[in-house]
Amino acid sequence: MDTYIERTSYYIDGDWQQPLGSETYAVVSPSTEDEIGRIPVAGAKDVDAAVAAARRALDGPDAPWAAASPAERADAMERFAAAVEARADQLGRLVTRQNGMPISMSPLVNGYGPAAILRYYAGLARTLQWEERRPSFTGTSTLVRREPVGVVAAIVPWNYPQALAMTKIAPALAAGCTVVLKPALETSLDAYVLAEAAAEAGLPPGVLNIVPGGLEAGETLVSHPGVDKVAFTGSTPAGRAIAEVCGRLLRPVTLELGGKSAAIVLDDADLEAVTAGLATVSFANNGQTCHLSTRILAPASRYEEVLDAVTALADGFTVGDPLDPATAVGPLVSARQRDRVEGYIASAHSEGARRTTRRTRRPDRGWYVEPTVFGDVRPEMTIAQEEIFGPVLAVTPYSSDEEALALANGTEFGLGGTVWTADVERGADIARRVRTGSIGVNGYALDLHSPFGGRGASGLGRELGPEGISAYLEWKSVYLPS
Structure with missing residues (x-):
């Protein structure tokens, strides 16, 4: 069960693609200090490819995710949830091998919990009022729409890799967004299992792309012109740096940061x-x-x-x-x-x-x-x-x-x-x-039904609950004649 794992590609555009660079990273067990696996490290060109795939899946009338109805997105998310849940024990053990999380909690928070988050937001996708007609004071009416914010850069740390990834992926998919996920290098082996679950569930190509990387990949994603929104969990200093970039770009950002x-x-x-x-x-x-x-x-x-x-x-x-x-x-x-x-x-x-x-x-x-x-x-x-x-x-x-x-x-x-x-x-x-x-x-x-997030140096925005999907939606008013 605990064999050495070597990965040589990334999950981009619904398939496994070869790296455009040569750097690799050794994943080391924190309990034995032995190398347990090796992965490629994504660079700026790999991020470019992932963002381009996410954009293709989103834009245009023939784009698979843009053309999907909320019910169709929910169906895909529920298939994804079933595929993740079937791998819960595998994900839990793999995360424990990488970050030292006690096995007594790891399958729940890295497998069964993420599946539950997916199902929760699939349910919201089915029931949310995506469009409403409001009377105007002029005697006409306005069509008020909820629309996806666009391509989401999701950057997650190593401590709860699957749970924290899904608090971003699930509401983004429910909203109709596409995602580029950058897992932490320390816990990247489990991200490949997540990719396998997405492929089994039949998520359309480009809807979820996974590129393990370090500082270069993270900085490229945050500032990438093809990204519409950033969702980050990590340290307060890193969050401040991301907020500065997003503020300059007027780019929406959710930051779940440190605590005391x-x-x-x-x-x-x-x-x-x-x-x-x-x-x-x-x-x-x-x-x-x-x-x-x-x-x-x-x-x-x-x-x-x-x-x-x-x-x-x-x-x-x-x-x-x-x-x-x-x-x-x-x-x-x-x-x-x-x-x-x-x-x-x-x-x-x-x-x-x-x-x-x-x-x-x-x-x-x-x-x-x-x-x-x-x-x-x-x-x-x-x-x-x-x-x-x-x-x-x-x-x-x-x-x-x-x-x-x-x-x-x-x-x-x-x-x-x-x-x-x-x-x-x-x-x-x-x-x-x-x-x-x-x-x-x-x-x-x-x-799962209530918002989670911080104040002050603990971050911006909220995840989980119906509030969690709001960060992945834009409002549009369509003014109609009488």
Whole structure:
């Protein structure tokens, strides 16, 4: 099952096409540090070919996707969903081999979940009012239409490669757009399986094109004259650079960026329930999740009690082979990411934070960082302000609800967050006052039917829910005579 995988082509225009350059990339297992595959790296000419194919599928009366009705698009998307779902276990295992995601969660978020997203937006395509006639104040009427924005450049990171790709692909296809997907090099092997599913589903040529690449491919896509809209998930610095280009080009852009979310533990919270929830809310995917509650705000009256409970949770995780179903925390995606996280741990020590978790022995090979908790974290410390993207939590005391809110709102980010309390109504009142795009009371789980996105340095626009398709639509008014 886990053989070496070598890919030598790209999925462009409904077929496998040879690269126009010679650069390749070695995909390395983060748990063994062994090379597990190799792929070609797309350059500017490969991106040109993919964008041209997407444009052909979109423009003109004979273009296959432009000519398709919403119901026909929905049919194709449902076939695509079935093909993805049939590959869910394969996709899950392949993603785990590439980025270290625990296998206990990987098939769901990289296979079954993306299939569900496709089916959700297929349903919206069937039911959305694509055209309506409105009476005009002049006594005539106006035909108001929803139309596809055009060719979409979808750029996704390595942490949830299939789920994050589908939050862009599915609403784009439902809207009638065509897509050029650039997966991250670290998790490109699974993108080929996605391409195979698209081909099996009979998506018309050029509707979905996949070109794994690095900085050159990304920059080419963002600024390409044949691209009409950019959808990006990744770091805040990269998002700012993309926003600058799109602003100059007056090009629509959706940005889902970093986070530094807070878990506000209220004074009446049940600590057993809190720690059970934080296992996923704060540590999911080895800490490599943008919306995680990585700052724990604890009432001063219960501070040591909360700190001890969070510490025991982190110390109790099984760290090891991500392909072992018993593993709770696997390796980070790369040596570079491990070194980055360890740099934040060193900064916490140097700035006076108190490490409360024990130092456990890591596996002899692989890019592991053990789950780490720091107490006595002041709000100005680096680990309280910057996104770490690893299994590291900062615990900070507060003396009142107002101070907890000030701390929760005290970073440039606004993506996720949680409130923990025995009184759900009190928790909802606190949640309403946190400046963030999403927040949970006594838990946190993305909802396909509701918008997800950030405020401030956490991004622009929303994905998921009916709001998610809006970013891929343009409005047109056709003024009709009486």
